[in-house]
Amino acid sequence: MDKIGLVTITYNSIDVLKSFLDCVWKQTHSNLILYVIDNASDDATLPILENEKDARLQVVKNAKNFGVAKANNQGIRQAIFDGCDQILIINNDVEFECTLIEKLVKIQIEKKCSLVTPKMMYYDNPNHIWYAGSWFIKKKGYLPLHRGINELDEGQYNKSTNVEYAPTCCLLAKKEVFLDIGLMDEKYFCYFDDTDFSYRVWKNGRHKILYYPDVEFYHKVGSLTKSFHKGAKKNYRGNFFLQQNTKNHIYFLKKIGGVFSYTFIVWLFFKNNIRFVVNPQVRKNISTWWLINKSYFQGLLLK
Numbered sequence: 573m574d575k576i577g578l579v580t581i582t583y584n585s586i587d588v589l590k591s592f593l594d595c596v597w598k599q600t601h602s603n604l605i606l607y608v609i610d611n612a613s614d615d616a617t618l619p620i621l622e623n624e625k626d627a628r629l630q631v632v633k634n635a636k637n638f639g640v641a642k643a644n645n646q647g648i649r650q651a652i653f654d655g656c657d658q659i660l661i662i663n664n665d666v667e668f669e670c671t672l673i674e675k676l677v678k679i680q681i682e683k684k685c686s687l688v689t690p691k692m693m694y695y696d697n698p699n700h701i702w703y704a705g706s707w708f709i710k711k712k713g714y715l716p717l718h719r720g721i722n723e724l725d726e727g728q729y730n731k732s733t734n735v736e737y738a739p740t741c742c743l744l745a746k747k748e749v750f751l752d753i754g755l756m757d758e759k760y761f762c763y764f765d766d767t768d769f770s771y772r773v774w775k776n777g778r779h780k781i782l783y784y785p786d787v788e789f790y791h792k793v794g795s796l797t798k799s800f801h802k803g804a805k806k807n808y809r810g811n812f813f814l815q816q817n818t819k820n821h822i823y824f825l826k827k828i829g830g831v832f833s834y835t836f837i838v839w840l841f842f843k844n845n846i847r848f849v850v851n852p853q854v855r856k857n858i859s860t861w862w863l864i865n866k867s868y869f870q871g872l873l874l875k
Contacts, residue, residue, distance in 0.1 A: 576604040576673055576744075577651025580664045581643040582621075583611040588792060589620050592664040597626055601673035604628055605654060607647040608664075611637040639761035644740065648755055652747050659747060661740040667695065668742075669788040676744045679732065679784045686779035687745045689738035690787035691729065702791050704729035705783040706737040708771060713825060713836045716767060735783045736774045740766040741791055749779050757827075759874055763813070764820035768827065808855045815867045818844060822871025841868055 578596060582589065596606055608621055609632045621631050632646055644661055651659050660673065668690075676688045692703040704720035716737030720729050743766070753772050756765045773779050822840065825833040844864050848854050854864075 573601065573603045574657040574677055575655060576601065576658050576660055576677075577647070577654065577656035578604055578606045578660045578662055579609065579644055579647030579651060580606070580662050581609045581611060581640060581647075582613055582617050582664060583637060584613045584615045585617045585664050586613075586615045586620065588665040589617060591667055593620075593624065595666075595668050595670070595672075598670040599673050600671050601677060604673065605630060605651065605656065607632065607650055609643040609647050610634060611639070611643055639758070640763075641756035641760045641765040642758040644765070645755045645758060648750055652750065657747060658744055659750070660742070660744045662743075663741040663791065665792040666692075666741060667790045667792075672742075672787055672789065673744075675787055676784065679782065679786075680744065680746075683732065683782050685734070685782040686749050687738065687743060687773065687781040688784050689735070689743050689781060690789045691725075691783070691785040692739070692741060692789050692791045693725065695790040695792040698790055699725055701725050701729070702793060703739060703741075704785065705733060705735040706739075708736050708774065710832070713821060713840065714767075714771065714828060714833075715821075716770065730785045732782060732784050735781050737767060737770040738781050738783070740769070742789060743781075746779075749773065752776065752778055759823060760820050761816060763816045764824050768824055771824075771828070807853070809853050811860070811863055814854070814860070814864055818864055818867035819871040819874070822868060823874040826871075826874070837872070841865075844868060 580592070606629050608629065610618060610621070611634050618633065621629070630650070632650070634643065648659050658677070672690070676690065680688045691701065694700050694702050701720035701723050703718045706716040706718050708714045708716050753769070753776055757768050760768060770781065773781060822837055825837050848856075848861055848864055854860060
């Protein structure tokens, strides 16, 4: 039985942590270590972890918030050092069935692939799809838009298939993937870290990502990063989301390089400003406009 290292990052995760831990400890695949990388939580996250009695738990307490990519790398390195055969990068704002790991490992062996990711449903709307596979779309600046997002699940994506992108909300990978491809790019504080990693896996060609639908997996979308800000009358995209996505898309395109990518970077300057005007989910004030444009140039300066 493969030794699996689960890597999850906490940051003020009190609202979701207990249910996540319950799902982990109930797994039928018991040969696992749970690495919790805490990014300087200042709520009751650490006391909850300290009260856990399972010897398979290892907690790394960071003195500051290092972001997602660096924290994931801390867990991945430790898992490999501890002799784990595979690493399951997983959010803690998720809930899942007790056979999740067992099923992912089984289909991985059956299909002879290096990485597996499940179908993911909305926790608050469990009959609707959040992720059912994804591929890079060049004309959208290589964004890997989720197949089936917001669709009612009627079995339309119930066939396993190779994909190009998998969110690290739940991604099982053999340790050899990280040895061959490298770890997460730590310049991504949050968002696009998994996009960048999946793109490198895809371009390298030595490893395949399999989408596997036969798993119950529910994602509490945006609960940890606060991607939406609740206004008086409607919800708006949060400043953190706007900043990180704007900056990181530019940096991602720079890493891909080539005439198309740099042309798209120029186009994004105009597209972002058009979106500011027409997108109802973006607040119409000078501070939001300035944040979007400042983040664009921050992405240009990232090396």
